[in-house]
Amino acid sequence: MKLFFRMALFFILALVFIGCGQQGATSTAGSQGDASKRTEAVEPKEEGFRTVSTQKGEIKIPANPKRVVELANSTEELLIMGIKPVMSSALSNGKIPPYLEGKLDGVNVVNANSVKVEDILAMKPDLILLSARTEKLYEQASKIAPTIQLQGDFYTWRERFPELAAIFGKEKEMKEWMAQYEAKAKKIGDEIKAKTGSETFALYVSNQSHYRIYGKALIGDVLFTDLGLPMAEGTPTKTTVEQVSLESLYKYNPDHIFLGYYAGGGGNTQANLEIAKKKNADLQSSELFKKLKAYETGNVYSLEYATWSLGTYPLGKEQALEKIRDIILKK
Missing domain, CATH: 3.40.50.1980 (Nitrogenase molybdenum iron protein domain)
Known part of the structure; x- marks a missing residue:
């Protein structure tokens, strides 16, 4: 009888120990799972x-x-x-x-x-x-x-x-737009040069205080880079623009002159634009300017500010291509 009770007690204790071992294993697995989730939350994979x-x-x-x-x-x-x-x-x-x-x-x-x-x-x-x-x-x-x-x-x-x-x-969109722009510029440039041949061009610009001659910058970039029109001798090539005196403009003496104006230092206000516009008019009325070849042949093209500013950004440059073509070919 004593032996029976001893065996039964041994069997019960064995079941208890086995149960505790399984519970411990389950708790450990659960703990490892939670730690894994915590790590993922702390160091998420960033998307977007x-x-x-x-x-x-x-x-x-x-x-x-x-x-x-x-x-x-x-x-x-x-x-x-x-x-x-x-x-x-x-x-x-x-x-x-x-x-x-x-x-x-x-x-x-x-x-x-x-x-x-x-x-x-x-x-x-x-x-x-x-x-x-x-x-x-x-x-x-x-x-x-x-x-x-x-x-x-x-x-x-x-x-x-x-x-x-x-x-x-967006490289694809950029390349597609540039390709169509360059094709359009070449077509219009060829149309202009078919009429003007090797005749040269210059871009004179005034602001409130001084005169400038532009190379390949702003609407000058449209003229000389995109349309490929011949630059007057002396036009800046190492820089995009040079400040010049009224007297020095005579040395360029191109076949065609574009005239622009903008407000320089002091802000691009309407009042400053009017001053720059007046300075531009003074240039055209000077006796020296009237001796230039482009003036004598009637190939001087005055650009209102709205047209001058077209040469600044891509969509405006696209408009400028057509504007310049019309100015020259319809004259």
């Missing part, structure tokens, strides 16, 4: 972001940003790539250029030089674009959202466009 290399270092940006604040004068490149910013620096003389009408509906269009950090914050951006001209905003802007300061400027738009395309992964 990518890292881009910029002059400020590597920056993580949204793969498909939805609320882009553009303060780098790059709105037209963005529109070409199918990106509509929530804030744009596309103002020209305080207005949206006519050729952009309808393309920026609902967009807060601002003067990039006077925008405040509070204005940027109110846009709730997920990406901010700056340039060297708006670098002063970088430190504060980068605390609001990922911020990229572009290396290029609108003077170097052919380099800046690929830079932007790489940031947004």
Whole structure:
């Protein structure tokens, strides 16, 4: 009888120990599973972001940003790539250029030089674009959202466009637009040169205080790079623009002269534009100017500010191609 009780007690104790061992194994497995989940929560696999290399270092940006604040004068490149910013620096003389009408509906269009950090914050951006001209905003802007300061400027738009395309992964759209633009420019350039042959061109520009001769910059870039028109001897090639005196303009003596004006230092206000326009008129009425070959042959083309400003950004340059063709061929 005693033996029976001893065997029964041994059997019961064995069952208890086996149960405890299984419970311990289950608890350990559960603990390991929870730790795995905690690790995954702490170090999640980030999706929808990518890292881009910029002059400020590597920056993580949204793969498909939805609320882009553009303060780098790059709105037209963005529109070409199918990106509509929530804030744009596309103002020209305080207005949206006519050729952009309808393309920026609902967009807060601002003067990039006077925008405040509070204005940027109110846009709730997920990406901010700056340039060297708006670098002063970088430190504060980068605390609001990922911020990229572009290396290029609108003077170097052919380099800046690929830079932007790489940031947004829109190289295909950029290349397609550039190809059609260059084909259009070549066609119009050939039409003009069929009439003017080897005759030379120059671009004289005035602001409130001085005169300039332009090489391959702004609308000069359209004339001499895109359309391939012959440059007057002495036109700057190592720089994009040179300040000149009224007396020195005579040495260029091109067959065709384009005249433009813009507001320089002091702000691009209507009052400053009127001063620059008056200085441009003074140039044309001078006795020295009337001795130039282009004046004597009637090949002087005055560009209103709206036309001059077309040469600044890509979509405007496309308009400028047609405008220049009409100015020369319809004369």
